[in-house]
Amino acid sequence: MSSALSAPELLDLLGHFMLLSLLAVGGAITAASDMQRYLVAEHGWISDAQFTASIAIAQAAPGPNVLFVAVLGWNVAGLPGMVATLAGILLPSTLLTLSVTRWTARHREARGVRAFTTGMAPLTLGLLLATGWVLADPLVRDPDHRAATLGLVAVTIAVMLRTRLGPMWLIALGAVVGGVAMR
Amino acid sequence: MNADDAGLVAPTSPRDLFLSFNRLALQGFGGVLPVAQVELVERKRWLSRAQFLELLSVSQVLPGPNIVNLALIFGDRHFGWRGALAAIGGLMLAPLAIVMALTLLYARFDEWSVVAGALRGMGAVAAGLVVATGLKLVGTLRSNAMGPIACALAALAAFGLIAIVRVPLAAVIFGLGVPAVAWAWWKLPR
Numbered sequence: 001m002s003s004a005l006s007a008p009e010l011l012d013l014l015g016h017f018m019l020l021s022l023l024a025v026g027g028a029i030t031a032a033s034d035m036q037r038y039l040v041a042e043h044g045w046i047s048d049a050q051f052t053a054s055i056a057i058a059q060a061a062p063g064p065n066v067l068f069v070a071v072l073g074w075n076v077a078g079l080p081g082m083v084a085t086l087a088g089i090l091l092p093s094t095l096l097t098l099s100v101t102r103w104t105a106r107h108r109e110a111r112g113v114r115a116f117t118t119g120m121a122p123l124t125l126g127l128l129l130a131t132g133w134v135l136a137d138p139l140v141r142d143p144d145h146r147a148a149t150l151g152l153v154a155v156t157i158a159v160m161l162r163t164r165l166g167p168m169w170l171i172a173l174g175a176v177v178g179g180v181a182m183r
Numbered sequence: 184m185n186a187d188d189a190g191l192v193a194p195t196s197p198r199d200l201f202l203s204f205n206r207l208a209l210q211g212f213g214g215v216l217p218v219a220q221v222e223l224v225e226r227k228r229w230l231s232r233a234q235f236l237e238l239l240s241v242s243q244v245l246p247g248p249n250i251v252n253l254a255l256i257f258g259d260r261h262f263g264w265r266g267a268l269a270a271i272g273g274l275m276l277a278p279l280a281i282v283m284a285l286t287l288l289y290a291r292f293d294e295w296s297v298v299a300g301a302l303r304g305m306g307a308v309a310a311g312l313v314v315a316t317g318l319k320l321v322g323t324l325r326s327n328a329m330g331p332i333a334c335a336l337a338a339l340a341a342f343g344l345i346a347i348v349r350v351p352l353a354a355v356i357f358g359l360g361v362p363a364v365a366w367a368w369w370k371l372p373r
Contacts, residue, residue: 022246023353057285059309060302063208063278064215066248070279071286082283093247094255098267100245101256115371119364120240121327122334123356125317126341127243128216132314133346135214139307149307156311160217161318167221170308171212178304183296 005045005077010084013076017069017088022096028066028089035072045076066090139182148181188231197262197269203227204254204273212305215250215274217312220319229257233323244356250274328370329363337363 005013016038024031032055039045046054054075058068066089073085104113132153139149156170194200207222208215216239223229230238242252251271258270324334340359344350350358 024246024248028248053289054286056302057289058282060212060305061278061282061285062210062212062215063282064211064248064250064274066251067275067278067282071282074283074286086279090247090251093245093252094267094271097242097245097247097252097255098259101241101259104241105260111368111371111373115364115368117237117240118328118371119337119367120244120360121236122324122329122337123341123359123363124236124240124243125320125324126338127345127352127355128239128313128317128320129338130342130345131214132310132312132317133342135306135313136310137346139303139310145303145307148304149310152304152307153311153314156308157315157318160312160315164225166210167218167312168210168212170312171210171305174304174306174308175301176304178307179297179301181300182303182307183300 005081010077010080013073013081014084014088017073017085018092021089021092024089024093028069032068035069039072039076046072050075145182148177152177188234190228191231192228194227194229194261194266197258197265200258200261200266201269201273204258204270205277206273208274208278211250211278212309214309214313217316219250219253220316223257232320233326236320236323244360328372329367330370333363333366333370 017035020028020031020034023034036048036051040048040051051072054071055068058065058071061067069089070082070086073082075081077084107113136149136153139145152174155173159165159170160167194203203222207218210222211218220235224232224235238253238256239249242249242256245252251274254270254274255267258266258268260266262269324331324338327334329337337359341355344355344359345352
């Protein structure tokens with residue numbers, strides 16, 4: 001993190017993350033493999049282990065998963081690096097999202113807009129279920145963690161569908177069960 | 184309009200947006216989406232389940248983080264630029280501070296196996312939360328104009344291609360999205 005980049009290098013970092021911002025349909029995590037290629041393989045600014053740890057830390061903290069991008073930037077070049085990666089990943093998609101949704105809000109009843117939201121709704125649902133699957137899959141494949149993982153997933157689904165308990169309490173339960181039984 | 188829409192309210196101010204998105208972000212370990220559904224639909228009653236799914240669909244198709252897009256669109260809808268900034272600020276600022284604090288402490292956490300185990304347990308719960316969010320939204324498809332069979336096919340195909348076959352997301356969105364939207368266009372009343 002002390003490896004301060006030169007101004008042109010910082011601009012390159014900003015530019016690359018701005019490009020990824022527009023390509024990352026479905027969330028920043030979908031562009032993570034390209035970030036690894038750019039930061040580790042092409043420039044050697046951080047190591048593979050630092051890259052993986054950056055993602056793990058962001059997932060352990062509350063908040064949007066996109067924050068792993070800030071950790072990457074910090075590990076590359078401290079505060080200027082963090083500003084470059086975070087601004088880069090957020091600004092272009094933010095401007096695009098606002099202009100597109102303002103347009104669709106004015107044409108909400110247009111048949112094309114209704115066809116779009118109607119047609120995409122089941123896909124969105126399938127993608128949500130797939131995300132759950134992809135998150136659990138590596139833990140389920142590990143024989144040491146399979147039983148605890150399946151148990152936690154089942155309890156979580158049952159509690160969420162049957163009660164109004166906040167998700168935070170389930171996360172706390174997961175931390176305790178994991179700390180005891182999933183070492 | 185359906186029965187689901189009864190009793191919906193609107194956020195009262197950008198400050199209300201900031202505080203609500205801050206509250207849901209700070210509960211969102213391993214993903215904010217399940218918490219967003221609980222807070223925005225069930226607790227605040229700002230959106231019906233169907234409206235939430237519609238907003239999520241749009242957020243998912245546009246580039247950028249889904250939950251950030253969702254906050255931007257929702258904030259913008261109510262208070263324009265100020266609302267968008269308030270929602271995204273509430274979503275990002277406090278979690279960013281926490282993530283950076285964890286980054287600075289990471290070297291010490293690293294070697295404790297209890298911490299690694301706790302992270303795995305939290306990951307398993309995060310997976311269950313996302314699945315539960317999906318299951319809660321299944322009912323909203325009953326009123327979808329595409330009909331139950333087309334809806335089930337589209338949802339199962341999206342799930343299978345991403346979870347089992349591991350096709351890149353952009354390919355799935357274009358490959359399934361174009362036929363699904365075309366089918367919806369054809370089935371919708373003119």
